Amino acid sequence: MPTAPRTTAAHTPARPSLTERRKAETQLEIARTAAALFAERGPGVTADEIARASGVALRTFYRYFRTKEDAVAPLLAVGVRQWIDDLAAATAGPDAPPARAALEQAARRALTPTDGPAEEALRWTRGLLRAMPGDPALRAVWHRVHHDSEEELRPVLARLTGAGPLEVRLAAAAANTAMRVAVEEWAAGDERPDGPHGPAELVARGMRALTAGLSDLDGRPGGADREGADREGADDRRGGDRT
Numbered sequence: 660m661p662t663a664p665r666t667t668a669a670h671t672p673a674r675p676s677l678t679e680r681r682k683a684e685t686q687l688e689i690a691r692t693a694a695a696l697f698a699e700r701g702p703g704v705t706a707d708e709i710a711r712a713s714g715v716a717l718r719t720f721y722r723y724f725r726t727k728e729d730a731v732a733p734l735l736a737v738g739v740r741q742w743i744d745d746l747a748a749a750t751a752g753p754d755a756p757p758a759r760a761a762l763e764q765a766a767r768r769a770l771t772p773t774d775g776p777a778e779e780a781l782r783w784t785r786g787l788l789r790a791m792p793g794d795p796a797l798r799a800v801w802h803r804v805h806h807d808s809e810e811e812l813r814p815v816l817a818r819l820t821g822a823g824p825l826e827v828r829l830a831a832a833a834a835n836t837a838m839r840v841a842v843e844e845w846a847a848g849d850e851r852p853d854g855p856h857g858p859a860e861l862v863a864r865g866m867r868a869l870t871a872g873l874s875d876l877d878g879r880p881g882g883a884d885r886e887g888a889d890r891e892g893a894d895d896r897r898g899g900d901r902t
Contacts, residue, residue, distance in 0.1 A: 686723050686733045689713045691783070693730035698786020702794030706730075728796040731787060732804060734780065739808040742769035742838070747815045758819040759876035762834055763866050770841065770858035781852040788846040809835040822875035830873050837865035 675683070692713040696704045706727040710720040724730045746765040749755060756764070772778035791798040812831040820827065841862035850856040870876055 682723075683733075685715070687737065689715065689720065689723060690731055690734035691780075693727065694734050694780075694783040694787055697731065697790045697794075697797065698783050701790045702797065726796060728794065728800050731797070732800050734783070735801065735804045736807070738769065738780070739804060739811075742766065743808065743811050743815060745769065746812075746819075749819060757877050758816070759870060759873075761819060762816075762830075762870070762876065763863055766834070766838060766841075766862045766866055767859045769838070770852075770862050772852050778852055781858070784842060785846040788843055805835055805839050808838075820875045826873065826875045830870065830876055833869040833873065834866060837862050837869050841865050 689709065693704070693709045696709055696712060704727065706720055706724075707717050709727055709730055710717045713720070720730070724732075742765055745768060746761060749758075749761040749765075755761070770781075772781055787797065788801070791801065809831050812835060813827050816822070816830050816834075817827045820830065822830070841858045841864075844861055845852070845856070845858040848856070852858060
């Protein structure tokens with residue numbers, strides 16, 4: 660799922676080494692090539708064809724990926740990671756939007772193509788999803804990436820809501836499912852990625868439907884609303900004790 664790169668206010672991790680950056684760039688380049696080939700030819704694509712189109716030896720390909728289907732994972736994971744990083748950049752304070760709004764806004768941005776490469780990545784994703792019925796291993800990669808994204812969402816939503824473990828897990832599952840279903844539903848048709856029936860509009864509808872019963876998402880980032888509610892509840896209890 661492609662997203663537009665954004666700066667974040669969160670803690671910036673140490674910069675990867677040059678070797679690590681080159682490895683990641685090579686993996687992403689192979690992933691783009693693999694996605695394009697799967698989208699064009701379906702599950703009949705071979706690892707050798709992906710390697711040759713990427714300009715690497717087959718031995719090099721298998722040094723990076725166990726199977727041909729695994730080769731698309733970096734491309735899918737980049738979009739997921741940028742969406743979560745965008746959401747993690749939501750700041751605390753009385754002027755910040757509620758967690759529900761921050762979640763929907765980040766999801767919309769993630770699925771709104773802002774340039775040619777982002778729109779192309781969405782088209783590749785559509786092709787990958789259409790190839791999946793004939794390739795269970797490719798579908799397994801798609802679900803694995805989304806499972807991992809749900810795990811990564813939990814600490815972000817815990818900070819944004821201050822909710823308990825169950826509520827946070829439900830919110831992460833709902834948000835992740837809305838993202839996955841929106842892209843799958845869009846990919847099954849022929850709508851433009853930036854139109855009124857594009858994935859950004861679909862994810863907003865899905866997010867509202869799946870999170871409607873999660874009141875913890877109405878709190879503001881940093882748990883400001885929750886703290887206020889806790890103080891009001893304590894005051895009410897004290898008032899009841901005096902009667």
